[in-house]
Amino acid sequence: MWDPWLSIRQHIVRELALRLGAHGYPESADALERQLDDAPSGVADFGYATHRAAKSVGTPPERLATELAADFPLGGGLARVTSEGAYVNFHADTPRLIESTLELVFARGPEYGRGPPRTEKVCVEHTSANPTGPFHVGRVRNGVIGDTMARILRAAGYPVTTEYYVDDMGRQSAMITWIWSMPVDQWPPEVREGARPPEGVSAATEKADHWYGRPYRSVSELLKKDPLAAQQVGELVRQVESGNSPARHREIGEAVLKGMLASLARIGIRFDEFVWESTLVQDGSVGRVIERLRKAPHATVEENGALALDARGYGLPKENATIVVTRGDGTSLYPTRDVAYHLQKFSRFARVIDVLGQDHQLHARTLVAMLTEVGEARRPEFLIYQDITVPEGGRMSTRKGKAVNLDDLLDEAVERAHAEVLKRREDLSEDQVTEIAQHVGAGAVRFHVLRIAPDKPVKFRWEEALSFEGRSGPFLQYSYARAASILRKASREAPPYPFEATALTTHEETELVRAIGRLPGTVAYVSRTSHVHTVATYAFGLAEAFNRFYQSVPVLRAEEPAKSSRLALVAATRQTLGNTLDLLGVERLERM
């Protein structure tokens, strides 16, 4: 037993199938499961629209609804069946629902919401940004979505590994090594000018991603008009590919990555594994992929010796009907190396999920075409999200100078949170205030990115990202803290929580129980659909239900048995909201 709504749904669907069958309308329980709607709130728990069945049977829908409701068998947590117009309405046995929901929450504790264990190993690869400089806000959507998806899949019962694919082989990371391989005072003037650190900032005082990343944009500009510099960078790429990369290359890459990961850690994103692209070249996997592609059905060789694939027939855009596998000098390209990486992932995992920005959509299809060409039938599942754009238009880009640094956003969020905490709480120590502010700021930013469907483009606006009110991370944290506070004052911070289901009778109480009961279904839904934002929507609804309860129903000042029962309800809310916050990667706060 892991979902308090499951038995009642199953009962309804099973009996409905039987009764509709008796009316001459055969429909499987599975099909009916999909047709069973949530009834409008206040009307009932579930509703079934009879129009379709009625039409097929030749009975007026209203009559069919009346007939079905009249002698529908109760039980399984179903207390009452009514009809309204063409709808059959199913009402749960509320005391029984309260009992099964709260008991389940207390029995499972931190495990509440999780599904039955599964054995298929899943890999969620996300973020995988080049180690060339600090994260901007546009990039973190990938990490937030990927990290949350991984948390949800774990909750759904899968063994999950998160991976960061570190691209240390491309031109972009070579650019950083190239510029830092010479003393700063010998840098080309335009680079030195463009990369000048602000007053008082040095390598010792600044995070490595910010420090090493500073010249990135200027170098990128320089390479467009300086063939000699471009040639030197190209030479470096060849060195890396042949395994003779300067030690500095890996050192800088690791330093920059470390700085980047520190930023992600601030919003709860961590990785299980890192796969450095260069290792795939050095262990020969990329070479083997190139050899297999050379013998592939549609392999061709371009005039300058570049190996390519004639990809017509793969549904790629016309101009892109050729996939280039190696450069003229024989060095590999990113899609080719990514094939090697995917073959490796397939050997380690049953399911491979790639979180990709929409700008990688074509890459995804290229990758699939190349996998076909090497005779690999397995496919990654792509979780595609739209970009975060800048209000003036266009997506964030460090190179174009249109980007907001994640660290800057977080610093600002934490600063504002600090001011808010100070305003509200005079009793806390400076350390407590600082800690709360960090989690509130981080929670606001992470939730802001998470609350919107991945399919939707997001326009970045400071005021929205920094909102602590309404549908926000801090609202959830505040709700959790309120629940924690009541339990603390009652000295009831741990089980057991005895309760009497019949003592919980107000609309606010029963709605809160219903919300608590919806977590397992939400987890199952998201693990199936990858609609990670649904967890954010759920969390908000739960917190809202709790705040309404809090407002209208006294707990500590109530008489028994209401008092104990309400304390149990508060404890169940704290557990459920806490488990949900864990899924969202938003820190729980016992006080704020």
Next chain:
RNA sequence: GGGCGUGUGGCCUAGUCUGGAUAGGGCAUCGGGUUCCUAACCCGAGGGUCGGGGGUUCGAAUCCCCCCACGCCCGCCA
């Protein structure tokens, strides 16, 4: 030009996969609520051609077709 995605009150958004009851929320605006468990909260009000047009259906924000607008991609970059 082709491919993918998006379009829901002033702004942001859920619902779209699997069609079903008066399209839910948040921000902003206006009006209320704290001698009482944390007002980062709660209650109420106004505000909607669900981008436009056709179609399918008993029924369309949801499915199909056409069109419009916006974003991204269409490198021997990643």
